[in-house]
Amino acid sequence: MxxxxxxxxxxxxxxxxxxxxxxxxxxxxxxxxxxxxxxxxxxxxxxxxxxxxxxxxxxxxxxxxxxxxxxxxxxxxxxxxxxxxxxxxVLGIGPAGAIFMFTRDRSILLPKDFAGKRMAVLDDVPESEYLSQKHGITPVNSTIFNSILKFNNGTVDLTAAPAIVYEPFEMHKGLEPDG
Known part of the structure; x- marks a missing residue:
């Protein structure tokens, strides 16, 4: 700004x-x-x-x-x-990049593997609810900011985010040791 x-x-x-x-x-x-x-x-x-x-x-x-x-x-x-x-x-658009799925378990590779997993889903985003229902995900309502904190502390198994947040939000903490 x-x-x-x-x-x-x-x-x-x-x-x-x-x-x-x-x-x-x-x-x-x-x-x-x-x-x-x-x-x-x-x-x-x-x-x-x-x-x-x-x-x-x-x-x-x-x-x-x-x-x-x-x-x-x-x-x-x-x-x-x-x-x-x-x-x-709209005064400007600033893309953050592609959204990636982060998982605490490296064996989760495809959407079919998401069933029963807890995933941080963003409040007020209809796509999150749709994905949860389609793939049998247990949704955990989150904000854009606390979704990564929940991932890092193990509250959720999955979260989605652009790669740009990996380092500043220390996502390695949620990925270790098996993600």
Whole structure:
């Protein structure tokens, strides 16, 4: 956000920001008009823009090549009308990368192996419920932040996350010794 503050200044905007440990609280503050913008994960953005919010759906973007095409297309002035729905406008999209399944048991290789396993599933993400039912997973409601903590401390057997979080969230702790 510090970089965004510098860019906003170039546009003549005096941007200040507040950090929240719970994204849902930041979104509530935005809805209440206590702030003018909010940075959120794509699945939460569906509430404000179903088009861009759907980009993170499972299987929506099959490769990084496709992701590049999508970002280039959405950055085009011709796509500007897709970024605004009602009073809300998407200012940017920052992909974190592909989502990987992390498991505490290396013998779990395919979705058929998920049956009976406890998996951190994100609150308010319909895909999580669907996957749990389809594969017989025992869902453990989680937030984006505590899903990895639950994995690391053994509360859940499976979690999904982009590779970029592996080191900062010390996911090796949940993978050792057999994951």
């Amino acid at each position: 510090k970089e965004a503050t510098i860019q906003a200044y170039k546009w003549g905007v005096d941007l200040t920001f507040e950090v929240f440990s719970d994204e849902r609280i930041a979104i509530d503050e935005f809805k209440l008009g206590r702030c003018d913008a909010v940075n959120m994960l794509g699945f939460r953005a569906r509430e404000f823009n179903s088009f861009t919010g759907s980009l993170g759906a499972i299987g929506a973007i099959p490769s990084y090549k496709h992701l590049g095409i999508i970002i280039k297309s959405l950055s085009s002035p011709k796509a500007a009308h897709l970024m605004r729905i009602g009073e809300f406008e």
